Amino acid sequence: MTQRRMPLLDAASLQLEGKNMPMHIAALMTFSYPSSLDEAERRDFVSRLIARWREETRIVFPWNQVLTRPTRWQFRPATREIYELDLEYHLRQWSLPAPGGEKELGQMIAWLHELPMDLEKPLWECHVIEGLSDNRFALYIKIHHALVDGISGTRLLVGSLSTSADTLSVPMWAKDQTEQAPKAESTPAKPGLPSFGDVKAAFEASLKLRRSNDELTTFRSTPDTILNGPIGPHRRVATQQFGLARLKTLAKAADATINDVVMAITGGALREYLLEANALPEDSLTAALPVSTRKPGDVSIGNQVSMLFGSLGTNIADPALRLAQVKRSTRAGKALLNDLSPNAVNFYSLFSTGPFLTSTMLGFGSSGRQLFNTTISNVPGQREIRYLNGAELLHVYPVSLIMPGVPLNFTCVSHGDFLNFGIVACRDRVPHVQRLAVAMTTAFEELERCVLNSPQG
């Protein structure tokens, strides 16, 4: 029995698993049925897909990994390989009630997403959903964060689809994708031993986050809001998407990054939501922005991530000024990270978010002061058109996780010509997550009007 010790960050994702906080992430992928199908073939498409995929006997990494001990309570967890899958369990078929629109889909995804995974089984599930309106069906794939991060998960899923409409797709758990990556780069470079200077620099940088600072968005900047507090076991999920071309035009005109624009849009939506509830704090809301620490070309599976903190400018009514504030804040945050050597960044992650994660692990996550108000994560995707047995992949929506104290998560991933958002929230704490999704569109349009029509361009 070959055992594989989990890397530290993967292990942390397992150790954080707890009541009301399952630590899996997921992707929702929508497809359009091949236009060549007649009515009867379309009706059978998903059933036939399920039947064919249930006959698949190959299983590759990481789909073949099970925990050697199915519990979060272990210091250094390990997985072992298995050679048989119960595909009646891991591959399921669902049908949306009529009219099968985004509302019905969101409710079903929320329900599937809130259910913790069985730690005794391989830590993934694939749900195929038919009955979606406008000639579509959907895949919702759930993977434990202990196996993949957003980047490697998205790559695994989208990469398992065909680039041609004329080939049959191999199920994701049977598609060995390591061969497609340059062999030398398939394992992350081992960092050298950290120097005393690295540790000291990391510690000093993390200390800055705990103090007030005019330039930098720190934990001290974070206000109390009605969107923070304990989380329950239930979820709400909403989706939204924006054209990449529009986002790029806007970012270029404002001399900002796409990430800055995403933050300003999210900030605008949160501002409207909180104004409506008469609960907008005087200080701006802050966000944690996971940033990848992967080297270019690193296509390994697992977790490699640090954190940036930024202001969302929710206290600023003018959209363009809000974006300017976001820019200042993220630039200061990036400068802090860029001053650190690669070795020091790991220690910085540990020092800055370690206390939060430790208290979450011990069950105190939602007591005391919030370090940040929400999480906004941008996961790079792929432009290439992909197919599942001839059905074109339309959108990929990430469905992430929430933590005690931070019951609202925005994650986006690009696919084709779109940037797609998955918004995940605690059902009781954020009752109107659909309104947030709609408010993002309004905020985007307002920002476009302000930036693109203003004389200073």
Next chain:
Amino acid sequence: MTQRRMPLLDAASLQLEGKNMPMHIAALMTFSYPSSLDEAERRDFVSRLIARWREETRIVFPWNQVLTRPTRWQFRPATREIYELDLEYHLRQWSLPAPGGEKELGQMIAWLHELPMDLEKPLWECHVIEGLSDNRFALYIKIHHALVDGISGTRLLVGSLSTSADTLSVPMWAKDQTEQAPKAESTPAKPGLPSFGDVKAAFEASLKLRRSNDELTTFRSTPDTILNGPIGPHRRVATQQFGLARLKTLAKAADATINDVVMAITGGALREYLLEANALPEDSLTAALPVSTRKPGDVSIGNQVSMLFGSLGTNIADPALRLAQVKRSTRAGKALLNDLSPNAVNFYSLFSTGPFLTSTMLGFGSSGRQLFNTTISNVPGQREIRYLNGAELLHVYPVSLIMPGVPLNFTCVSHGDFLNFGIVACRDRVPHVQRLAVAMTTAFEELERCVLNSPQG
């Protein structure tokens, strides 16, 4: 805030709730759409039902009860009344994937049934399922065993439906049914104080169950089987039904009760299942048979139950001889119970199953010797035809719970002209529960052939 202390047996159902053992019970009710509907009206029927029911603001007992402390770890739990329901949570709409047959329905029910309830909310859920073949839809209603037993639960659910096809049904949580019961009998008679003689008789009777006995089926009679052992978190559910007239003819011809016939059929099915697995024990399997301790006319809500133990005759190849063995065994068991005064019966329940329940509560339920191999429960139903907004109720299937060590439960309830079975099993321990359902039909037919065609009638 009015608090209501839970009666002891109700409280025990909450205290037993644990990992892999959610303590809720459920009913699956199938309906046929009113024949007057055209295609479009039929498609809208469930959506309109959901929309109308979500507007209902009345909530009656026990649907309005929430735990004052949402945990099993309390000595004397209590509930309090609430005045508002989150009906997007408690009332849900589902659609079966094609072809929407009994297999797809069984898989969806198994999935819904294995999910533990949220102890922070009122302890019930109502799921409406469309897409069922043959012009049908279904309701699956889950209620925690701490609120109702099988008898009061079935009565609540079926009683909430209309007796006429021409009236709109009030949702079950809004239908006050206490007024229909004779007021004087709506509360169970308080038992007098037990005498020393009662306790002594109960203790002596329970001791008999722990010794070998030629007549009586005791815990000593119970063999080890592949159908016993620890239970996991997942479930399988199958259904079966037999015409009541056929059952009665058979019971009369064999001078047996319907319950005896049910046990002989179940024994026959288990015998075939174990023979096929080459794992039939030399001694007969035994069953625990919950028996109601309700007085006639007692329509109160809650738990009132004791236990009978009987042999299933699985070691006897001849169906008629198997039934004769079942008869002998249940008569001896009933004689034991009948010798006890009503007060003593409660102590007998405590002494006989108390050690099992205590060890289950402490998490040792599946270690050590099994007291019995399976549970067979017969819940009285109603003959009267019932309607839900004009849709006729076809069948009511009970979906019960399983416990560590006893991963297989047969529960039946009569409705109209049928006795309907719900078979619930641990997914991993009993992989072929559908085969058991089919084997019951075979066993029934064989028993009919033997008993009805034999010269001695």
